[in-house]
Amino acid sequence: MKRIGAAALAAVVVMLGLLVSRADAATLFSDDFNDGNASGWSTSGGSWSVASGTYSQTGTSADAKSQAGNLAWTNTSMQARVRVNFFGSNASRAAGITARARSSADSYALALTPSSVELRRGSNVLSSASFGVATGTWYTLRLEVFGSTLRGFVNGTQVVTATDSNFxxxxxxxxxxxxAASFDDVLATDTAGPGPTSSPTASASASPSTSPSPQPPAGQADGFASGTTGGAGGPIVVATTAAQLEAYVGQAGPLIIMVQGTIAIDGMLTVVADKSIIGAGSTAHITGGGLQTGSTTRPGNNVIIRNIKFSNADDDSISVTNGAHHVWIDHNEFLPGYDGSVDVKRQSTNVTVSWNKFSGTDKSMLLGHSDDFTADIGYLKVSYHHNYFDGANQRLPRVRFGEPVHVYNNYYRNIGLYGVVSVQNAGVVVEGNYFENVAHPCYSVSGYADSGPGRLVQRNNIFSNSGVCEAGGNVAEPGSYYSYTLTPAASVPSVVSASAGVGKL
Structure with missing residues (x-):
């Protein structure tokens, strides 16, 4: 999706306590590259292309730049996700974002180097801060240029500032x-700190409070969702009604949504990119419906869902779909609903499902849309760890096509049909889990139902009063994608039962 214009956007957001309202913000430009092209961007140097919904420059031997927008833009907040894939040997190597770019040489830049974050005017460093940049990790950068004041943010935290009036x-x-670097989820506005693009319909009925507003808890995504930042850098809003929640999750731009109390919804609410949806305290509850990442026209990348109880969904509780990537689902509790609790499908990838509790759920976690949906091949990279399956029935998870899928340190207790299934040539590593009273911990090489066989490696698991984990074939190592530390399998029941679910962040 690309938008260039100056349409005024009312951005009055009712917050509690320390939250600040913004009004008359205009979105100057946005692009998530899910249309498969870089229309509107002009390049200088390097080798630029769009693949899998990201814009990348693959060479390390050039001073490469790409620009979009209008030469007349003055006060600008430019935000994007940036991942350095490889630093070359040149001493001035860096990757980042720019604003007030007048030419390929003249611009302000917020740049990541191997050991610092720098605020630059052309090749001159105006301000810098020590910062260890990890290659292969996504960072959300924001560069604000308002008058002569320049400010640089990394993952929502201001790290550098300077005063300059040259451009x-x-x-x-x-x-x-x-x-070599990749870029995604661009949002340029004419107000400091990108925020909601419209006022939720229900916010007019809310009233300010003098009590402190709920604050998002600490923590960061690991496993395949590493680098997911959600709404970091955006304002915090509080949702107490279905209308507020629907409006907030569908707004463009980064937003941290604190869910307070019980909210009854109908159907699936579409969650668009750069959202953190977090339960306040230990009583946040979504019932009657669920959350779906994006649509075919509005992607739901870079989403965090934490600390919420889900019950009685009329479809899925959470559906990661429509090519969403970098989604972290953490410390939630799932009660029975009509269909899946956490399904991941339709070319979605880079997802972590961690520290959740599944209580009596049936079709708990489907990975891969169907046996016929071969477009999922090459996607569906998911980490499932430290989840508590208490009396759940099946699909823990049921995997098609994905590889590697990493299932580790989960506690399976009193499971009905089966635990993990790998079919349709999926590659699953089942590691360090504790299976208690599970007749069929794993299916793989024999297939399951009408699905063909998959591949499954099992190691370091404990099977207490349980059947045999059917394993076979070779699977790509998850450790080649990210680092992780195993909890000893014997400790999994106590560790996971004590810490999984809501109110335990």
Missing amino acids: AAGRIGFIAKYA
Whole structure:
């Protein structure tokens, strides 16, 4: 989706306590590259292309730049996710975002180097801060240029600032200076700190409070969802009604949504990119419906869902679908609903499902849309760890096509039909789990139902009063994608039962 314009956007957000309202914000430009092209961007140097919903520059031997927008833009907040894939050997190597770009050489930039974050004017460093940049990790960068004040943010935290008046106006863009890097989820606005693009219908009925507003808990995604930042950098809003929740999850731009109390909804609410949806305290509850990441036209990438109880969903409780990537589902509790508790499908990938409790659920976790949906091949990279399956029935998970899928340190207790299934040539590593009273911990090489066989490696698991885990074939190692530390399998029941679910962050 690309939007260039100056339509005024009312952004009055009712918050509690320390929250600040913003009004008359305009979105200047946005792009998530899910249309498969970089229309509207012009490049200088390097090798630029769009693949799998990200914009990348693959060379390390050039001072590469790409720009978009209008030379007349003055006050601009430019935000994007940036991942350095490889630093070249040139001493000035860096990757980042730009604003007030007048030419390929003249712009302000917020740049990641191997050991620092720098605020630059052209090749001159105006301000810097020590920062260990990990290659292969996504960072959300925001560069604000308002008057002569320049501010740089990483993952929502201001790290550098400077005063400079050399460049008064210009475009936004990316730099990959002797570095290979990827870029995604661009949002440029004319107000400091990108925020909601419209006022939720229900917010007019809310009233300010003098009590402190709920704050998001600490923690960061691991496993395949590493680098997911959700709504970091955006404002915090509080949802207490279905209308508020629906409006907030569907707004463009980063937003941290604190769910307070019980909210009854109908159907699936579409969650668009850059959202953190977090339960306040230990009583946040969504019932009657569920959350779906994006649609075919509005992607739901970079989403965090934490600390919420889900019950009685009329479809799925959470559906990660429509090509969503970088989604972290953590410390929630799932009670029975009509269909799945957490389903991941339709070319979605880079997902972590961690520290959740599944109480008596049936079709708990489907991975892969169907046996016929071969478009899922090459996607569906998911980590499932430290989840508590208490009296759940099946699909814990049921995997088609994905590889590697990493199922580790989960506690399976009193399971009805089966635990893990790998079919349709999926590759699953089942590691360090504790199976208690599970007649069929795993199916793989024999297939399951009408699905063909898959591959499954099992190691370091404990089977207490349980059957045999059917395993066979070779699977790509999850450790080649990310680092992790196993909890000893014997400790999994006590560790997971004590810490999984809501109110235990």
